[in-house]
Amino acid sequence: MTTTIRLRADALRAFTSELFQRLGLPADDAAIASDVLVRADLRGVETHGIRNLQKNYVDHFRAGRANPRPQIRVLAESPCTALVDGDGGLGLVVGVRAMDLCIEKAKAAGVGIVVVRRSRHFGMAGYYSERCLEHGLIGVAMSDNGDACVVPTYGRQPMLNTNPLSVAAPAGEEPDFLLDMATSVVPGNRLARARERGQKIPLGWGCDQEGTPCDDPQAVLKARWLLPLGSTPELSSHKGYGLGVVVDILTGVLGGGLYGNLVDRAPADEPWLDRGSAAHFFLALRVDLFRPLSDFQSTMDDMLRSLKSSERASGYDRIYVHGEKEYEALQERSQHGIPYERQVIDGLNALAAEFGVDPIRVPAVFDGESEPLEWKPARAG
């Protein structure tokens, strides 16, 4: 008897969208937010998908901190730039609306740069950069997603969020290039997973209270002390640290929003700041201002193929390019549904019960993986 349940992506989208509506979101915003989360799972980026629904999103509504009906406003604007105020709305919604404005500007002016203040956790950074691809644009997305949990090089106090950054570029016949990375060695969820499974973590992911690298996920999580990409000073952790600071400069410092450990210092004149606050940066760039898009795409194909076919190190049988694994997951999961452990579905159904949403109905007992399950709302009227 397996506990793996497969859900159709559209079923999960409908379910999540219904839940977001019960939390007060307008239908179109609820559809956007659920698409961002479900796409992370479709692409196999499970650290940023539906598993975070309660902790990163629902709990903030319960606490009365997230704004279900934000007045998203453009505070300053030029032909290629904008500063957007998210009014405490979900980053999943504010982020998409801001990136769409960025795309619009890039299409008209060649480049779009949009900075967002007073938003909240925006999920998978790659969702936003990838959104540029169908328009023949290179896309960039960055976010300070809240809580400080990364220490600077030589430090032991959390001063930076994992500050993810993503870059997407359109290929031709190859899967599009999509880099989506925390500027820490790993995102925090990777430690929680290791703890759940009772596993040690590699030395270099996090440190203990003295700032010394440590392989016990419990000790690292308790302290919330992740290490910046590079891990140690001698392996150049100042670079990961510096990239994290760059993300803060382009998001919160440039936008007058959240950066660094500002939440911990709780300035009295920024009452909107809380542990769920976030700030974003988006950039979109028209490829065809430099070269015909098809030429660029052919060169992308050449580069990606040359990387994939280059000589492999001893003990490895494949070289990947960024976005390739996720593309393969997307193909497979679009067709066969997204696999979840039973307790993930149980968690969703607990939320469904609380907010009056029809539950996802799973067979009580079955052998092997489930067939991809459907879900339809049982709406009154």
Next chain:
Amino acid sequence: MTTTIRLRADALRAFTSELFQRLGLPADDAAIASDVLVRADLRGVETHGIRNLQKNYVDHFRAGRANPRPQIRVLAESPCTALVDGDGGLGLVVGVRAMDLCIEKAKAAGVGIVVVRRSRHFGMAGYYSERCLEHGLIGVAMSDNGDACVVPTYGRQPMLNTNPLSVAAPAGEEPDFLLDMATSVVPGNRLARARERGQKIPLGWGCDQEGTPCDDPQAVLKARWLLPLGSTPELSSHKGYGLGVVVDILTGVLGGGLYGNLVDRAPADEPWLDRGSAAHFFLALRVDLFRPLSDFQSTMDDMLRSLKSSERASGYDRIYVHGEKEYEALQERSQHGIPYERQVIDGLNALAAEFGVDPIRVPAVFDGESEPLEWKPARAG
């Protein structure tokens, strides 16, 4: 008896400029190129300064590959973007002219993005991003500086240059933020230094011919196999690898120039390509389109100070921010001259003899560091 000789920055600039003129550069280009190299040494970035004069620059003129009088042309242009052809000129010159065009565009349009093809090694990336600061701009510079010497994650074949990237942002009272990093764990020169001194290197800087991390700089240099930032798959080297690919996308792929290991594959239709070829990307962004510059600078100061005063890890007595060490070196060296080992000066004087430049005259024997030396050209007429 010490072998440390201090040279005044303006003396070294004049000397180097004279040498570049003997190599055929116009006087103003020679002045630009020498300033880029000398500023690296002034800032203590010795891996990118005058020590590279022969290998990265003079040797390319000797081989007839570098073009001393390039016709730098704008091939495509919009209000905020340009594609520039460097005509095989020194990256030090082409880069500065391209960044100046980028700054001009940013001042007029808010954002400037300039991509450069057919250039050569541009020295220290931070020189270009820093150039934006006095204009109240955030600056970004990236380069594929030539030879492939970095392996992808799981690979053992050099497929990427160290592909440096730099970001500069203006602070108020604090030294400006300036991140300048190779996307490999270390730049290649760090290995050459270790080899000269007969030292082992930390495991994680480079790998042997099987793609396995290796602490012998000789073995790593022979193979030219550096590891991407992150060092190993379990410490997320795919992120350093991905950042390297991003630099290639924004430079050579977007500009129709050098990227990846293209030189090794020597396409017949690109006869201009050689091991000294390079491609660049520059971005400049007006801060005051988002917030008043002085507000931004105050926030920068707050962030930088909070980082520097955060709790230190056990065994470390200071936390740095990026550009701070280099700012301190700049202050000290501007006043007291730049220190060099005797053999660096000997190397410069060997070039001087070859190209008919008056040598730098050093005392034959002296105790302690030399006084900062001056140099004036002994021009005929």
